[in-house]
Amino acid sequence: AGAPVRVLSYARGDQRRGREQRPARWLLDTLAALESGGRRLFSRDVEHLAPFDGYEVIPSFTAAVRTGGEPMSLADRDLRELLAWGDAGNRMNTHYLAELEPVLGTGLQVRRARRIERFTRFDGHIRGDVPSPADAGADALSPTSLETYAECPRRYLMERVLRIEVQDRPESILSIEPSTKGTLVHAIVEEFITGQLRLPRGERLAPTTPWSSEDHARLDAIAERVFTEYEDQGLTGRPLLWGLDRATIVRELHQFLVSDDAYRAQGGLVPERVELRFGPGHGEAVSLELSGGRTVTFKGYADRVDVALDGSASVIDYKTGRPWGFEEHGSDPLARGTKLQLPVYGLAARSRLGDVPVRVAYWFISERGNFEQISYDLDAAAVEQFVDVVTVLVDGVEDGLFPARPGEKSKHCKFCNFEAMCPGDREASWAKVRGAHELAAYVALTEGPAGPRRG
Numbered sequence: 160a161g162a163p164v165r166v167l168s169y170a171r172g173d174q175r176r177g178r179e180q181r182p183a184r185w186l187l188d189t190l191a192a193l194e195s196g197g198r199r200l201f202s203r204d205v206e207h208l209a210p211f212d213g214y215e216v217i218p219s220f221t222a223a224v225r226t227g228g229e230p231m232s233l234a235d236r237d238l239r240e241l242l243a244w245g246d247a248g249n250r251m252n253t254h255y256l257a258e259l260e261p262v263l264g265t266g267l268q269v270r271r272a273r274r275i276e277r278f279t280r281f282d283g284h285i286r287g288d289v290p291s292p293a294d295a296g297a298d299a300l301s302p303t304s305l306e307t308y309a310e311c312p313r314r315y316l317m318e319r320v321l322r323i324e325v326q327d328r329p330e331s332i333l334s335i336e337p338s339t340k341g342t343l344v345h346a347i348v349e350e351f352i353t354g355q356l357r358l359p360r361g362e363r364l365a366p367t368t369p370w371s372s373e374d375h376a377r378l379d380a381i382a383e384r385v386f387t388e389y390e391d392q393g394l395t396g397r398p399l400l401w402g403l404d405r406a407t408i409v410r411e412l413h414q415f416l417v418s419d420d421a422y423r424a425q426g427g428l429v430p431e432r433v434e435l436r437f438g439p440g441h442g443e444a445v446s447l448e449l450s451g452g453r454t455v456t457f458k459g460y461a462d463r464v465d466v467a468l469d470g471s472a473s474v475i476d477y478k479t480g481r482p483w484g485f486e487e488h489g490s491d492p493l494a495r496g497t498k499l500q501l502p503v504y505g506l507a508a509r510s511r512l513g514d515v516p517v518r519v520a521y522w523f524i525s526e527r528g529n530f531e532q533i534s535y536d537l538d539a540a541a542v543e544q545f546v547d548v549v550t551v552l553v554d555g556v557e558d559g560l561f562p563a564r565p566g567e568k569s570k571h572c573k574f575c576n577f578e579a580m581c582p583g584d585r586e587a588s589w590a591k592v593r594g595a596h597e598l599a600a601y602v603a604l605t606e607g608p609a610g611p612r613r614g
Contacts, residue, residue: 252267284595364430433462501535548604551604562588
């Protein structure tokens with residue numbers, strides 16, 4: 160209030176979010192008082208005001224830097240010099256500041272490289288020491304790691320090569336995360352089925368015998384205890400939303416038992432194993448022989464293995480969401496490399512049970528998934544297709560191919576923890592490199608026409 164001159168300003172656009180901004184109400188009142196007309200102004204009127212004494216319109220930040228007068232900072236001075244250098248027809252990377260300022264020089268180099276029609280290191284073509292899943296000393300892989308590469312190689316680079324981790328913030332959780340819900344439901348179902356496995360095989364629940372009311376009550380008791388554990392860890396979100404989610408989960412668990420009655424009766428199945436672990440520390444890993452004498456080993460655990468009266472096995476992987484990404488299941492059960500868990504789990508079960516027929520299935524044990532099963536026989540043709548797909552993905556990792564592939568309408572980016580680290584024009588960036596010969600096999604797998612299923 161005691162200053163001789165006051166300057167009010169507002170930015171018409173938010174450059175970070177790319178959207179228009181509105182002036183504050185008190186700024187509009189001040190403009191109205193300064194304008195000779197004295198009329199009341201609204202935000203839409205400001206754009207149409209002609210400059211007058213006390214009111215100045217600056218077209219853009221760049222225009223402000225280009226104008227005369229003393230720069231407000233060293234950064235403004237440097238920007239003015241760079242703009243003048245470019246306006247004179249010179250290339251920015253030849254200015255002395257590009258050499259003195261490493262960040263500026265690298266940024267100009269990245270910008271130029273991303274504009275040329277080649278697959279460069281700034282697009283994800285990395286030449287160097289990239290750990291290969293097929294190295295003799297490589298750790299056993301989880302099948303989901305290669306699924307990540309099939310969906311978006313850049314995300315694989317961040318997670319599996321650079322080992323960038325995302326911090327959990329339980330205090331910011333509003334409702335239970337889908338992944339947390341999946342872990343919670345798996346824990347409840349695992350403990351429930353384990354109760355049967357403590358019995359001799361001949362005394363376990365017969366395929367045509369439904370779960371009893373006592374079994375349903377035991378399921379409630381297990382769920383109550385697991386719910387409390389997750390609540391104590393702050394993983395369930397706000398109490399009001401958790402109350403709704405909790406009621407849904409309980410309802411789904413009991414519906415799962417009803418569906419399980421039909422599943423066991425139809426296949427003549429008896430529970431054999433839950434959480435069938437394989438890999439270092441848990442028995443023999445699943446090994447896959449690739450071309451060139453390479454071997455990839457997998458680790459993990461299958462949610463459930465059941466055995467039929469004829470000795471064949473059924474391997475189940477529970478899912479608590481909806482059947483997303485299975486649109487081409489009839490012709491491609493591996494979903495273009497993004498669904499690799501079942502073959503690995505089936506091979507693990509076969510290594511434990513002997514060379515028996517194996518059927519593998521994703522079971523969507525939720526109302527959103529309508530308790531649907533997506534299954535197929537793990538025959539020789541399915542294993543051959545699995546080897547072909549894994550070969551393409553491993554080749555991509557070994558060749559250092561890590562472009563950002565956003566997917567149709569950037570669907571891969573919606574739930575990615577590294578979205579902010581990718582370029583804003585990711586669709587254009589992918590379109591530029593998609594035709595690179597280095598990526599031909601990967602593009603054919605992930606985006607090419609779906610061929611007929613083998614077998």
